[in-house]
Amino acid sequence: MAALNMGRSVAVIGSGAMGAGIAQVAAVAGYTVRLYDTRPEAVDKAIAGIASALDKLVARERMSAADCTAAIARLHAASTLDGVRDAGMVVEAIVEDLAAKRGLFAQLEDIVGDDCVLATNTSSISVTAIAAGLRLPGRVAGMHFFNPVPLMALCEVVSGMATDPAVAQLVFDTAAAWGKNPVHARSTPGFIVNRLARPFYAEGWRLLSEQAADAATIDAVMREAGGFRMGPFELMDLIGHDVNFSVTQSVFNAYFGDPRFTPSVLQQEMVNAGFLGRKAGRGCYQYGEQAAVPAAQAEAPQPKPEYVSYTIEQGAAHAVGGAVVDALAGRLRAAGIEIAQRKMPETIRHAGAHDDAPAFHCNGAAVYLTDGRSATQRARDNHHPDTVLFDLALDYGSARRIAVACSDQCAPSAYNAVVGLLQAAGFTVTRLDDVPGMAVMRTVAMLANEAADAVSQGVCSADAADIAMQKGVNYPRGPLAWADAIGVEQIVRVLANLAASYGEDRYRVSPLLRRKHASGGRFHG
Structure with a gap:
């Protein structure tokens, strides 16, 4: 199926950062966009912000003046929900609340045509649950963008139990037409990225709690050895510990207490203390003009051995x-x-x-x-x-x-x-202090393990898992491609030894990893 016909308009409900970003990429891609918010002044502010962002692209010679003018001309404010009646696709980007999203889609069903696709930008709520109770639940799909939308390449296209495959494919193709790297996912807790990323944070907290090293040292190892753009603690400081802890709790509860997603007591204490990260001036690091940048541990110089x-x-x-x-x-x-x-x-x-x-x-x-x-x-x-x-x-x-x-x-x-x-x-x-699996190895092994489980459970394909983690959270390599590079047997051995060391189900080996190991197979190629 092709992308949404260019002759049909796109409606975006909610004009916050996500809604404005979605409106911008749709307009730049050539679609007429109708932006609605319960606060009309918020729509005006969003359109002005989009115009300013596009003007900056022109100034940097990343967009022509003609294309900028044309894109801005495609943006229209809708004063009421009735103003989106002719839309071929509606993308909601309102508050992350199930009742609010269900209520909005119920209203829209009485306004838009039966052929209009209803897409939700939810990052955590079940698409199945959002669509439940609608007259036409098959036209509802997730269209989860990442912030900031104009810059982040990934779009998770999420199918609920009732989603029509043709609708999911139309959303996928439309996201591609908007310049994104879309991936298909089944509606399960965390979708792809918010599920597969949990071990990156969880193993960081485990290392810190076991005093393997301090936060600055762990971050430096993950950056300068692991190749990650940011270490777990500096990234959580950027996200906000309240937000990160909430997502972890949500995934943990949604999987009925699976120990693989167990939240960190240390992070809970950070939240309780109000040490939420950059926005609070303090998290794992101190922020502000007088804040000192902590140095990562490094061994003193030693002579080169004579024989190796x-x-x-x-x-x-x-x-x-x-x-x-x-x-x-x-x-x-x-x-x-x-x-x-x-x-x-x-x-x-x-x-x-x-x-x-x-x-x-x-x-x-x-x-x-x-x-x-x-x-x-x-x-x-x-x-x-x-x-x-x-x-x-x-x-x-x-x-x-x-x-x-x-x-x-x-x-x-x-x-x-x-x-x-x-x-x-x-x-x-x-x-590092002598903890099992060290830092990069145990983290990569757990990322690969979670990705393998997601593939095994039909949440996504191996390609989608790797694309999602590279494009959604800027990992240097997809976790399953990393497993292939290291060797599936090595990943299985690391996980089995971690499980033996800790005696925890947290480190159980994915059945798909064991199957690949037994067959000598790979995830790619």
Whole structure:
């Protein structure tokens, strides 16, 4: 099905930031737009704001003056709901309240034609529930934009139980015609983004509560190693802890207390204290002219070790996590560090050690990619007290920072040799306390786990999950594409070890991940 016919007008109900943004993108795309609000002055303000925003685009040479004039001319104020009678599509962007949305659509059913699509911009309310009780519930679909609408590329097209597939496709095609990257989703709590993003915040809070590091250090690791645009705490400060905590509570309650979505007691305390983030002048960070910017933890300079070896399994093309470890080995070699390569049987014979591969060795330390166990547990399992773990990075070749953790049994000299090795490769080295799964790895594993569950449960496709997280919250890589890159087996191992370490259902492995692991399959390609 094609997009809404250009000869039909689009009505937008609600002229706040979201409504005004939707009106702007529709008008710029060539549609006549009728904007209605219960406060007429709000409509006038919205249209004036849109005109100002478009004028700025002209000034920056990102829009022609003629296109700007034409788009503004397509914007019209509707003084009453009756003024949207001829619309081919109505998009509501009113208060996030089920009764209010149901009431509005019930009114609209008596005004617009039967062929008019009713779209809701809800971010959290069931589309099924909004449409329930209407004479024609099949014409209702979610059209969830992200703020600010003109800048954010994603639009979640959400189908309720009664939504006509042809209506969902028309909304999808119309969003594409408006310059967006639409994705289909089934109406379930959180849709795609607000569900799949929960682990990004939840694992940050878990790390902070277990004193793995302070907020500034965790944020720095997630940015400078994980490649995320913002770390979890600075992002929650920007969103507002009251808003973020409310969404988490909503998803948790909607899934009947599934422990995967358990809210953080620490965040609840932040909200109780009024430390809501930037808007309050204080959140995880202090704000204001006199506020000091906290520094992330970094290890003091250490000398480069004299000898480094890289152990791989005998005859194995790629062990679990091997591709990731190979990437770090490439960074070390690019920095001019000579690395001797050894095969697994030689390592096993060496000093009676019970090592596993792939691993680096220097000055007695065995250095592994985290697999979800703590370094202390891995040292015990391998009978190698001088065990150091390193965290996942998006791209070891360009990452500025790398996180490490050492076992409680590890000798300081062995640990310092590892720090010196990584510093010689140009990394800022950050030490985390020895928590299972470290920071980037456990977060990415949980993001992939949640995305796999969403695909398994028919909420969205694998492509939609990855597009949504990249375009909706600016993740550097889609969670399922990341699972493919790391290796599904590595993700399954990390999650299984986290579950064993914590004894919590929170870290249960998605059946789809286990299925991909068993078949040797991938999510893409």
